[in-house]
Amino acid sequence: MTVDILSSIKGAKPSESVNKLFDVIKNANQQNNSNTTVHNKVVSLNDLREDVVVESSAIEKEIIKENFPKEKNGFLVVAKVIED
Amino acid sequence: MSQIRKIHTQLINKEISCTALVQEKLDLLQQNTFNTVNSLLEETAIKLAKKVDAKIANGQKIGLLEGIPFGIKDVYMVQGTYTTASSDLLKNYKSAYTATAIQKLLDAGAIPLVKENCDSFGHGSSSENTIFGAVKNAVNPALVGGGSSGGSAVNVAKDYTIFSIGGDTGGSIRQPAGYNKVYGLKPTYGRISRYGLMSYASSTDCVGPIAKSIEDIRIVLNIMSGKDVKDQTTYKSDKIEKDLNTSNIKTVGYFKNFIESKAISKEIKADFLATIDKIKAKGIAVKELEFFDSDILVSTYYTLAMAETASNLSRLDGTNYGARIEGDTLKDTYSITRSEKFSEETKRRIVGGNQVLSQGFSDEIYLKAQDVRNQISARFTNDFKEVDIILSPVTPQNPPKIGDSLKDPLAMYLSDAYTVGFSLAELPTLTLPKGTNTGLQLTADKKNDAHVLQFANLLNDIL
Numbered sequence: 001m002t003v004d005i006l007s008s009i010k011g012a013k014p015s016e017s018v019n020k021l022f023d024v025i026k027n028a029n030q031q032n033n034s035n036t037t038v039h040n041k042v043v044s045l046n047d048l049r050e051d052v053v054v055e056s057s058a059i060e061k062e063i064i065k066e067n068f069p070k071e072k073n074g075f076l077v078v079a080k081v082i083e084d
Numbered sequence: 085m086s087q088i089r090k091i092h093t094q095l096i097n098k099e100i101s102c103t104a105l106v107q108e109k110l111d112l113l114q115q116n117t118f119n120t121v122n123s124l125l126e127e128t129a130i131k132l133a134k135k136v137d138a139k140i141a142n143g144q145k146i147g148l149l150e151g152i153p154f155g156i157k158d159v160y161m162v163q164g165t166y167t168t169a170s171s172d173l174l175k176n177y178k179s180a181y182t183a184t185a186i187q188k189l190l191d192a193g194a195i196p197l198v199k200e201n202c203d204s205f206g207h208g209s210s211s212e213n214t215i216f217g218a219v220k221n222a223v224n225p226a227l228v229g230g231g232s233s234g235g236s237a238v239n240v241a242k243d244y245t246i247f248s249i250g251g252d253t254g255g256s257i258r259q260p261a262g263y264n265k266v267y268g269l270k271p272t273y274g275r276i277s278r279y280g281l282m283s284y285a286s287s288t289d290c291v292g293p294i295a296k297s298i299e300d301i302r303i304v305l306n307i308m309s310g311k312d313v314k315d316q317t318t319y320k321s322d323k324i325e326k327d328l329n330t331s332n333i334k335t336v337g338y339f340k341n342f343i344e345s346k347a348i349s350k351e352i353k354a355d356f357l358a359t360i361d362k363i364k365a366k367g368i369a370v371k372e373l374e375f376f377d378s379d380i381l382v383s384t385y386y387t388l389a390m391a392e393t394a395s396n397l398s399r400l401d402g403t404n405y406g407a408r409i410e411g412d413t414l415k416d417t418y419s420i421t422r423s424e425k426f427s428e429e430t431k432r433r434i435v436g437g438n439q440v441l442s443q444g445f446s447d448e449i450y451l452k453a454q455d456v457r458n459q460i461s462a463r464f465t466n467d468f469k470e471v472d473i474i475l476s477p478v479t480p481q482n483p484p485k486i487g488d489s490l491k492d493p494l495a496m497y498l499s500d501a502y503t504v505g506f507s508l509a510e511l512p513t514l515t516l517p518k519g520t521n522t523g524l525q526l527t528a529d530k531k532n533d534a535h536v537l538q539f540a541n542l543l544n545d546i547l
Binding site: 001003004006007008009010011012013014015017018020021022024025026028043047048049050056059060063064066067068069070078079080 | 177181380386390404412413417419420433434438448456497
């Protein structure tokens, strides 16, 4: 898939400046040393948050509706879906 | 001197009223020509200030942060306020909830005045990538304010806010703090909850304070820190005490290759080395360290940050919130909206991110960058067995003129050479506005944020 499709940006093309950055990484020395792997982002199973449903407040719901881009006759309107 | 303590004393001694203070700052923000303001929170601020005055008039005690006016980078959710990320796509977006870090400050009684200008979605190092006009440098308005938290740093420097809350993914607090000669801290990753901070690159995004003294940084950091169930990367941290004992800092290191690089200006190099001499004269051992080349650091950072931002920003498609431009089909609607409403820099980063994540490229770029990141972290772990603090310049060059960074994205990326390594390794790093024209960075090992503040106090005495 091309980057314009992947990015959902019409006519998007890779940038020369960014490609220069990627070239540096491609040419970097790699040390496949498992000792250097960082595991600190792992969340312990004993430390997971409660699996509970938290009801949004009335004001939250109000703002979420206000943020919706299109409204017609009291309904929130989504973009037209046409199957490819 | 602590601005927070000074104002607190003036308030309790009834030398000033909170309402007058807040109104004065709002007026300054409103009239300012530095393009630091995305929106003012006038009504709420005055209402809160009147409550503080009523409390004082009734003889009630107030907390240290109660009535202290502050600013918020416009990437934080504050319920009911416009939260635009300085972007066209979210120009009319209102936060439905409040970020944890900001809520803690509100609970402590601090008064939010302003949502501050910044690079759109944090994508930039100059605060020019914004729909609200380029932020101007507080010292020389012909130069950039720095980025991405440019509006926040300039507001603090100009005394429009007492402190501001910035966001730092690869240097976005430290660099503008250096450019505008104020203090800015990127704490250890996970010390402050990211819940309610609009995500750029989640694995390095940090919340942090910008202020005019180390004491104010300490006060605000203590309030915002702590474990939060809404951000599972957070950890429980101890309060940093006021008495900052410097006796446990015996050895300071610096990266020789940063200082010997061709990219550093002669002036910054000379000033940095003079600072090193002053530290040695104080009887502190100084050790030269070897580090990764700047281009490896910058490329690793941008590869990972672009991959993460491409994923994080994929939710912005005009369906549920933000601007929507209708096309013939759903997919058309997505792509027209995103093409027209994202800035050129944001599109460049999204496309770059999708390039490195796509099949055939992820192994040789994305996974390799992850490997280099692990090597960088491992190098720091070894370095901190030998030194207590690592000292470095904040930037290799002085702030550029407004307009120059947008012309040359690669030069802008490379200007982050000295800040991104500490972000990749999740280390606490403070900009101290002394030592070089764009300041000094002080870094300690993970979770040793107190050491950074301790050494900053010591440097303040000798520089």
